[in-house]
Amino acid sequence: MWQAFGPEIWIVGGPVVTAAAGFHYPTRMTVIRLGGSDLVIWSPVALTPQLRGEVEALGRVRYLVAPNSLHDSFIADWHRAFPTAQVLVAPGLRGKRPDLGFGADLGNAPVAGWAGEIEVEPVRGNRITTEVVAFHRPSGTVIFTDLLQQFPPGWFKGWRALVARLDLMVGDEPSVPRKFRVAFSDRRAARAALLRILAWRADKVIMAHGTPVTRGGHALLKRAFGWLGKW
Template sequence: MDLFGRMTIIRLENGDLLIHDPCKITDAIRQQIDDIGPVKYIVAPGSYHHLFVMDFQAKYPQAETFLCPGLERKRPDIPFDWILGNKPDPRWANEIDQVVVSGTKYMWEVAFFHKPSKTLILVDLLENIGDDYRHHANWVLRFWWKFVFRMWNKPKPAPEYQMGWGNKQIVQTALHKILGWQAERVIIAHGETIEEGVNDILSEAWKKVLKA
C-alpha cells in the first residue's frame, strides 16, 4: 500500500531550513526549497520515515542529519550527526519543542511542535485518511482503511501502534506533553492536515493508551 507522505519544511527565524521527513527530491522540489532558504538540518522523525534522507544528504552535504532513536541501528548505512531526544537542539529550542514517543518495539517517532504557529508535526502517531484524501487512495488502501483498520474518516494512530504499545507509562507521559502544547494545527505525514479541534481529536485517537 502506498500511503503517500508529506514532507514539512520549517523556516527558522534566522532563515535556516529544517527538512522534516524528507520526500523524494526532484529538480523542481530542490529549486522550491532553495528559493525558501539554506537547508541546515535534515530530520528523520520516525522509524519508518527515513527513505530519502540520503538523497537529501547528497544534495545538501553541509546539512546536519538528526535521526529518530533506533534508526542508527535499523539503518546503519545512513550517516548522521545527532540522535533526537526529548530536549530540542539549542539552535531551534526557542522555536521548536519535541518529545520522543517510544510507541512499540518497532515503531518510535519524535513529535515536533512549532511554537510560533502552534503547529504540531507528526508522522505515524496520527493518520487522517478519508473522503478528503480519496484522490490519493487506491482501492486497496480504501479497503484496508475502511473495513480492516476502521480508520476511514477516523483520525487514529498507525495500525502498528494500535496493535500494542510498549511501556504505556512512558508513552502516556509523552502524549500528555503533546496535549499540553495546545496545538492549533496538526501536520501529518499520511492524510489531511487538521486545522481545528486538535486536542479533542488527539485525545480521542489516543484514548486507549491514555486510559490504559
C-alpha cells in the same frame, strides 16, 4: 505542491510510494524556516531538481529529520544534495541506516538551533517504531508522521480497503491505526509522552498521511489517543 501552513511553516506533497503488501501511501514533508533563514526539512519526500530549487529559494537547508524508522527513504538523497545539513533521526534508526552521517538522535537533548521555535517529544514503547513528534511554536502546529493517519474514502481498493478500515486508517477524523495501538508494549511510556504533547496545546496538526487539521488540534489529539486513558 506547496501549502503555507502558518508563519514560517509549509507542507509539501511528494509522490505516492508503495509499501508492504502493495499498499500505496501519499508522502508529505514539512518545511520550517527558523530565525536566520535556516531550514528544517521534516520527513523529506523524493527530491527533484524543481523541489530543490524551491527549497533553496526559502533559505539554507540546515537540518534533515527522519522522525521515525519508516520515513528514511529519501534522506540520503537530500544529504548528498545538502552535505552541510545536520541529519537528525528518531531513536532506533541509527542501527538501520549506518550509511548516513548522523548528527544526533532526536529527543536525547534539545537542539540548540531550535530553541524557542521547535520542541520535540519521542513517543517510546512501540514495537513498530519510536516516532518523534514536533511542535512548531510560532504557528501552534504539532507534527505527527505515522501515529496519526486518515486516508480519504476510496483511496484503497478491494481487500486493502477492508484491511485499512479494520486498521482504523480511514474514518471521519485522524486516528491512531490499530497496528500501532497493539504494538505499544509500554503504554505508561506512551501516555507520559502524550501528556507532554498535550501540554503544548497545539491548535493545528500535520501528519504524513492525512488531511491537515487547521483548528481544534488539542481536542482532536485527546480524542485520537483516548484509548490510552482519560486525559
